[in-house]
Amino acid sequence: MVLVLGVSAGAAGARAMLTHSDQPHLPPIDRCKVLRRAGGGRMEDAVFEAIRLMRRSAAERDEFITGIAVTCRCATHAEAVRTTAGRNRLTVIDEPVAQLRYLRFTGRLPTEGSVLLYDLGASGLTLTQIDCRTDAVLATRRSTVLGGDGHDALLRWLLTRGGVTVDLAATRRQKEALTSERVLAVCDPITGQRTVVTRSDFAELVEAGIHHSASFVRHMIGETGINPTGIALLGGCTRNKAIRDELEQQLAIPLIYDPEPEFVSTRGAVLLAAERPSARSIRSVHLTSAGISHEPSNSSVSRRKLVAAVAVTATLSGTIVGALAMNRDSDHTDGKPPTVEVVGPPKHS
Numbered sequence: 001m002v003l004v005l006g007v008s009a010g011a012a013g014a015r016a017m018l019t020h021s022d023q024p025h026l027p028p029i030d031r032c033k034v035l036r037r038a039g040g041g042r043m044e045d046a047v048f049e050a051i052r053l054m055r056r057s058a059a060e061r062d063e064f065i066t067g068i069a070v071t072c073r074c075a076t077h078a079e080a081v082r083t084t085a086g087r088n089r090l091t092v093i094d095e096p097v098a099q100l101r102y103l104r105f106t107g108r109l110p111t112e113g114s115v116l117l118y119d120l121g122a123s124g125l126t127l128t129q130i131d132c133r134t135d136a137v138l139a140t141r142r143s144t145v146l147g148g149d150g151h152d153a154l155l156r157w158l159l160t161r162g163g164v165t166v167d168l169a170a171t172r173r174q175k176e177a178l179t180s181e182r183v184l185a186v187c188d189p190i191t192g193q194r195t196v197v198t199r200s201d202f203a204e205l206v207e208a209g210i211h212h213s214a215s216f217v218r219h220m221i222g223e224t225g226i227n228p229t230g231i232a233l234l235g236g237c238t239r240n241k242a243i244r245d246e247l248e249q250q251l252a253i254p255l256i257y258d259p260e261p262e263f264v265s266t267r268g269a270v271l272l273a274a275e276r277p278s279a280r281s282i283r284s285v286h287l288t289s290a291g292i293s294h295e296p297s298n299s300s301v302s303r304r305k306l307v308a309a310v311a312v313t314a315t316l317s318g319t320i321v322g323a324l325a326m327n328r329d330s331d332h333t334d335g336k337p338p339t340v341e342v343v344g345p346p347k348h349s
Contacts, residue, residue, distance in 0.1 A: 002066040003029070004277075005054050006269030008095070009047050009072050009081065011123035012036055012148070016050035017266045018057055018065070021274030024267040025106060030057040031266075043077055044084040051088065067277035069269040071095040073126060078281065091276060094284040095119075096128045098268030100135060103232055105271055108256045113229035114138060115256070116217065118247070120237040122148035125213055127220055129228060137286045138224045143216055146209035148237050151175060154205045155197070162195030164188040178202050179239040203242035210243055214250035230254045236262035 006024070007016045013035040019028040032053050034046040047070055058065050068090040072078040078092045099117055103109040110132050117128040124144035130137050156171040164186050166174070174197070177184055182199045221227060231253050238244060238261045248255055258264050272282060 002274060003058060003063045004067045004270050004273040005051065005058075005065050005069075006098075006266045006271075006273055007047055007050055007068070007070040008098070008263075008265035008269060009043055009070055009077055010121055011043070012121070013043070013046040014050040015263065015266050016054045017263065017270055018054045019270055021067075021270070024102065024270040029061070030054060031263075042080070044080045047081055048084060048088070051090075067091070067273035069093055069098070069273035069276075071098040071265045071269045082281070091273060091279045091282060093269060093272055093282040095265050096130060096137060096140075096284050097135070097282050098265050098272060099232070099234060100130060100268070101271050102264050102268035103256065103258075105268075106258070108232070108258070110229040114224075114226050116221070116228040116231045116253075117234060118213075118217065118231050118238070119234040120147065120213070120243075121235040121262075125216065127217060129220060129224055129226070131287075132229065135285065137284045138226060139220055140286075141216065141220050143213070145212055146206070148172075148175075148235075150209065151202075151206055151237060155202060158197060158201060158205060159186055159195060162186075162197070163191075163193040164195045165190070175202070176236075176239070179241070199240075199242055202240070203246070206240075206243065207246065210246045211250065214247065217251060228253060230256045232256040232264075234258075234261045234264050 002021045003018065004021045005016060005018050007014055013033065015031070015033050017024075017028045017031040019026070032050055034050045034053070036043055036046050051068060055065060068088070069092075070081050070090055071093045072081060073095045078094070081090075081092050096117055099119075100109065100115075103115070109115060112132060114129055114131050117126070117130065119126040119128070124142055124147040126140070126142045128137060128140045152168055152171050152175060155175050156166070156168065159166060159171065159174070165188055166186065170189075174184055174186055178197070178199050184197050185194055186197060187194050217231070231247070231251065233244060233247070233255055238257070244255060244257065272279075276282065
């Protein structure tokens with residue numbers, strides 16, 4: 001067995017996992033999460049800090065890391081990691097490649113048809129539809145209308161309405177606790193005021209965003225004309241059972257779920273670090289619309305549905321932006337959700 005290191009890079013920072021090459025599915029030898037420095041810190045700094053911590057952990061165990069792989073969502077992040085690497089020998093991997101590799105390793109990936117990767121992270125939602133037989137990317141879309149940061153802001157607004165003010169780090173901990181607890185009692189550290197928040201309360205907060213994401217999924221499926229065999233739920237936000245249940249009800253497509261969805265990319269990087277330690281980069285294969293071979297879709301997205309999706313996007317954007325604005329305005333105490341005027345829907349990259 002050889003010791004390998006997998007790292008996943010994202011807008012919020014980096015996660016790293018140190019484990020033996022044949023045990024990516026087991027509890028790791030060590031792992032860490034390095035947050036991106038507040039105020040515009042570079043993503044690649046978090047990546048190499050995570051690598052440094054895991055190298056030190058390996059050295060303390062008198063072991064040597066034989067391969068390092070870093071997953072990146074976009075070409076800009078990948079280039080930043082490669083440029084900063086210097087003498088560090090590592091493989092840079094497109095994130096969907098690593099996610100697909102681990103899902104296949106665990107036997108969760110369908111053998112036929114396509115799978116849709118629903119990656120709900122801190123800064124937004126990334127959808128990637130991939131052919132299971134060829135691993136070719138059929139389509140990819142990204143929306144920043146909802147994400148973990150928006151969920152944190154909405155939960156903080158709810159707590160403030162109940163008379164409890166906590167910082168964003170504490171709010172995030174409460175949100176994560178709701179993935180395993182049904183009821184939480186939250187205390188204001190200054191005033192001692194207490195309020196109770198339930199998993200159902202949180203589900204109501206994020207319901208509009210999940211409905212929007214379901215429309216987003218249906219829109220992309222309509223564009224490719226290929227109904228996915230399953231939807232893989234990725235990213236820490238999907239730990240919440242209420243979100244998973246709502247998606248299952250909205251989409252009626254079998255869900256693929258790993259108990260640690262935020263580490264699927266990292267575990268896939270571990271596998272690829274062991275399999276291709278000398279590769280400089282591993283890229284996704286994309287098919288253009290002219291090259292996609294598929295059966296005619298039984299239904300298409302109507303103009304009415306598209307217009308409705310845009311309307312939901314605009315409304316939801318106003319709600320989340322207003323909640324985020326509350327972080328800079330502690331005087332919002334009228335008990336109503338913050339609102340802003342939205343000129344139009346956000347642009348998707």
